[in-house]
Amino acid sequence: MLNAGWLETFITLCDVGHFTRAAQQMGMTQPGVSQHLRKLEAQIGHPLIIQQGKSFTLTAQGEAVLKLGYERREQERQLRQSLQVDDPDRGEVRIACSGSFALPLSPLLLPLMQHAPSLLIHLEAAPQATVLEGLKQGQFDLGILRHDPAHPRLTSEHLGQEELCLVVPDTWPETVSFDDLQKAGFIAHPDGFAYADDLFALNFPDEFIGSDGLHIRAFVNQIGQIPSPVARQIGYTLLPRSGIEAHPDRARLRIAKLARQRHHQLWLVWRKDRPMAARMRGVADIIRQVAQRLDQE
Known part of the structure; x- marks a missing residue:
């Protein structure tokens, strides 16, 4: 099994793209980051990056390891959330929608965040294809689409139109x-x-x-x-x-x-295999309010 600490260092390095910034983010020294990388490469049996001055690119093996690392991160996140009490004011909710829908939605989420300091809301403006793919892969909890995805892993609710x-x-x-x-x-x-x-x-x-x-x-x-x-x-x-x-x-x-x-039709979409937690229901209600207002104007 791959060393979890070395793998996390490698993911962080890939995310920030720089050894010094990765060390700062992880509270390590730059030589420490390099050492973790070398140990992970030794465990894999292949080089993971190709250095080009201060920058680097991933090898094919590096891309495969990074993909595995992201999957493990997501599994751990899901495990932590599954162990939490279903508290509407605690946990994480990740939303994806068009940039235009995010404009009226974002201000309405602020009072909820003020009321619940332990509630982390991640709102991402993204193209429709990215929203759909992120929902299918479990990267987003809630998404707003302009069409019913009719996908076996997803549940959808028609909100109206704008x-x-x-x-x-x-x-x-x-x-x-x-x-x-x-x-x-x-x-x-x-x-x-x-x-x-x-x-x-x-x-x-x-x-x-x-x-x-x-x-x-x-x-x-x-x-x-x-x-x-x-x-x-x-x-x-x-x-x-x-x-x-x-x-x-x-x-x-x-x-x-x-x-x-x-x-444009508006559909609220989420994963079928993840029952809507209390924290998600509160956010979904706000999304419905925005959609209803747009449908009436």
């Missing part, structure tokens, strides 16, 4: 033409092109030739900052309603009226 919105400055008229949009320019973002193909093909079938034909005014990668240029009269953007309502400049934004609307 509108995909065309966001323009508040000085614009309620209805706009595709020519108006092209003149102003698109504030693009990673999901924006797919949103455009979805919403514009529905509403401007004669003028819209695909998202690759859009006039791009700017590209923003931070979900909370995407509406900011629009609030300052620069271009327009496309976002789910959750990405707009929590923005500090909401009063300077308008949701343009379109002939045909598009909605």
Whole structure:
């Protein structure tokens, strides 16, 4: 059996990518980290890293050992949680959702965390594919998806839907033409092109030739900052309603009226083999509140 201490040192080294920082994080010396690595390599019978100056890359054997280490970490975490009393105010809850849904969700989780100092909530904004894969692998306790995964290892609950919105400055008229949009320019973002193909093909079938034909005014990668240029009269953007309502400049934004609307479905998903613990139920109730509010707006 692999030495647990050496394995943990190796995982930490891979996580931080630097011997000195790994030593600091583990309360060790840098030679101590190197010694643990050499002992683990001797136990495995293969080199685990290839050093390149101050950096390093993993060998094929190193990648396999790292994967095993992560699996052991997860098994230990599950064991610790299974031994705990089902206390709604204690333990860890890991949530994954889109960045736009995280914006209204995050502030509502804060009172719960203030009330329960022993409750650790990890909220991760991630692409839909990452959320789904993380749920299947047990990396997340709760996830919000735009579709029912219909997977044998997962349980899902339909929460409602939220509108995909065309966001323009508040000085614009309620209805706009595709020519108006092209003149102003698109504030693009990673999901924006797919949103455009979805919403514009529905509403401007004669003028819209695909998202690759859009006039791009700017590209923003931070979900909370995407509406900011629009609030300052620069271009327009496309976002789910959750990405707009929590923005500090909401009063300077308008949701343009379109002939045909598009909605994203919202599904709460968790592992079927893990009954929802009390701490998860409290968080799930808050997620339902957010979804209900978005569905009514």
